[in-house]
Amino acid sequence: MRADPTILHVDLDAFFAAVEQRDKPSLRGKPVVVGGVGGRGVVATASYEARAFGVRSAMSTAEARSRCPHAAFLTGRFDAYREVSGTVMRLLRELSPLVEPLSLDEAFVDLAAAGLDDVSVAGVTEVARRLKRDLHEATGGLHGSVGIGTSKLVAKIASDLEKPDGLVVVPPGTERDLLRPMRVTVIPGVGPATAERLRRVGVHTVAELERISEDELVRVVGQAHGKGLYRMARADDDRPVVAEREAKSVSVEDTYDTDLVDRRLLEGLLDRQAAKVTERLRKARLSGRTVTVKVRLHDFSTHTRSLTLAAPTDNTRTVARLARTLIAEVDTSGGVRLLGVGVSGLADWIQEDLFGDTEEAADTADEPLAEEAIARVTRGRPWSPGMDVEHATHGPGWVWGSGRGRVTVRFETAETRPGPVKTFSTDDPDLVPRPRGRYDVPPDTPEAGVPEAGVPEAGVAAPDDATPL
DNA sequence: TCTGGGGTCCTAGGACCC
DNA sequence: TCTGGGGTCCTAGGACCC
Numbered sequence: 001m002r003a004d005p006t007i008l009h010v011d012l013d014a015f016f017a018a019v020e021q022r023d024k025p026s027l028r029g030k031p032v033v034v035g036g037v038g039g040r041g042v043v044a045t046a047s048y049e050a051r052a053f054g055v056r057s058a059m060s061t062a063e064a065r066s067r068c069p070h071a072a073f074l075t076g077r078f079d080a081y082r083e084v085s086g087t088v089m090r091l092l093r094e095l096s097p098l099v100e101p102l103s104l105d106e107a108f109v110d111l112a113a114a115g116l117d118d119v120s121v122a123g124v125t126e127v128a129r130r131l132k133r134d135l136h137e138a139t140g141g142l143h144g145s146v147g148i149g150t151s152k153l154v155a156k157i158a159s160d161l162e163k164p165d166g167l168v169v170v171p172p173g174t175e176r177d178l179l180r181p182m183r184v185t186v187i188p189g190v191g192p193a194t195a196e197r198l199r200r201v202g203v204h205t206v207a208e209l210e211r212i213s214e215d216e217l218v219r220v221v222g223q224a225h226g227k228g229l230y231r232m233a234r235a236d237d238d239r240p241v242v243a244e245r246e247a248k249s250v251s252v253e254d255t256y257d258t259d260l261v262d263r264r265l266l267e268g269l270l271d272r273q274a275a276k277v278t279e280r281l282r283k284a285r286l287s288g289r290t291v292t293v294k295v296r297l298h299d300f301s302t303h304t305r306s307l308t309l310a311a312p313t314d315n316t317r318t319v320a321r322l323a324r325t326l327i328a329e330v331d332t333s334g335g336v337r338l339l340g341v342g343v344s345g346l347a348d349w350i351q352e353d354l355f356g357d358t359e360e361a362a363d364t365a366d367e368p369l370a371e372e373a374i375a376r377v378t379r380g381r382p383w384s385p386g387m388d389v390e391h392a393t394h395g396p397g398w399v400w401g402s403g404r405g406r407v408t409v410r411f412e413t414a415e416t417r418p419g420p421v422k423t424f425s426t427d428d429p430d431l432v433p434r435p436r437g438r439y440d441v442p443p444d445t446p447e448a449g450v451p452e453a454g455v456p457e458a459g460v461a462a463p464d465d466a467t468p469l
Numbered sequence: 470t471c472t473g474g475g476g477t478c479c480t481a482g483g484a485c486c487c
Numbered sequence: 488t489c490t491g492g493g494g495t496c497c498t499a500g501g502a503c504c505c
Binding site: 103105106192307308 | 500
């Protein structure tokens with residue numbers, strides 16, 4: 001805990017849904033749900049209009065549909081979210097060199113490193129007001145909630161208090177009074193399992209948590225968690241804002257619409273995932289020693305099998321071969337709903353295979369039977385709801401929905417007013433996926449005057465890159 | 470119509486080493 | 488011929504976060 005309120009936490013309000021409403025004017029003021037749209041999808045973000053109907057993050061999309069059938073259900077456009085996130089993070093770094101992103105829509109900023117003259121409550125309140133205004137302008141209308149306090153704990157809790165579009169500064173010395181009446185679940189790290197353990201010893205609020213001894217807490221929730229909670233209950237938190245964090249693992253996983261049993265199919269899918277993971281490793285110039293296969297069975301039980309190599313690898317065939325070996329150790333006969341491949345124990349990228357074992361895209365060419373089955377099972381739809389498209393004569397728009405050989409498009413962008421809704425054949429050559437950044441940079445922002453600024457070279461989505469959330 | 474995907478951190482037992 | 492104790496690595500599972 002610092003003497004001055006110099007830790008700031010920003011959280012963009014209903015982030016994914018807000019970006020969709022920005023880029024799709026007809027959805028402004030309407031319920032929007034972003035997440036998986038398949039039979040086993042869950043909600044990533046719901047707009048506040050959808051939350052009014054009881055739609056929440058992590059709820060199954062099926063339940064969200066029943067609660068709010070008239071909402072727009074969209075798959076995520078992560079390139080767009082990453083772009084907006086980048087804009088926000090740049091803004092924060094103008095405020096202070098010490099910025100710690102927690103996710104695309106959240107970050108801590110250390111104002112002590114910002115060289116401010118005035119870190120009084122009034123001073124930092126003014127800083128936050130300016131930040132919210134700048135953020136609103138730079139993002140084309142998004143809102144963020146800001147919390148400021150003497151620690152990460154307090155700043156994070158504060159940003160949540162007046163959502164959306166909130167601004168809460170917790171004056172030094174008032175932290176414990178703020179926390180005491182709150183439920184223990186406000187403390188990050190206290191989820192359902194920990195809350196239940198605490199409930200069993202009569203602890204529901206932070207005030208009650210404060211009355212438990214450290215030894216007792218360690219007995220109830222374990223060593224690390226217990227000691228941490230003992231301090232958090234007293235708002236005793238001096239964790240630093242850490243700007244650069246290195247990745248510890250890279251992984252890919254997919255849940256399938258139906259449970260899979262066929263061995264060759266599972267192996268073919270693992271090959272694809274191994275290719276994806278190693279491609280990401282190579283792009284990041286990383287390699288790893290431990291390969292992990294994750295399997296979720298029909299009964300939702302989750303199993304992992306891992307193996308550590310003597311030297312790090314980023315080789316697709318090495319990872320694929322290990323993945324096949326590892327899955328053989330799991331009884332998958334009852335059906336597999338999720339399959340994943342991960343690599344951890346990361347090292348800076350090392351040149352390997354000096355003797356010419358060159359990379360190949362995939363290792364499935366020798367199994368054409370599985371290829372067909374893979375194509376049937378893979379959920380990447382060519383036209384997923386929400387994706388950006390362009391029609392030769394009607395111009396830019398986005399996919400409302402598709403099915404039975406038809407795709408319905410709403411013609412509008414952030415700048416063009418809502419236009420017509422039209423339906424096409426899914427193989428209409430005049431309709432193509434639209435690369436990011438060509439129409440969706442709002443006017444009157446710094447980016448608009450400098451076209452290339454808002455258009456990162458990686459922002460072009462491949463046609464088949466419609467991976468569901 | 471149950472329960473995503475990408476991560477981080479912790480625990481606990483066994484192997485292995487000094 | 489009763490056997491300590493610490494440290495580190497590996498593996499599997501689980502809680503939690505957004």
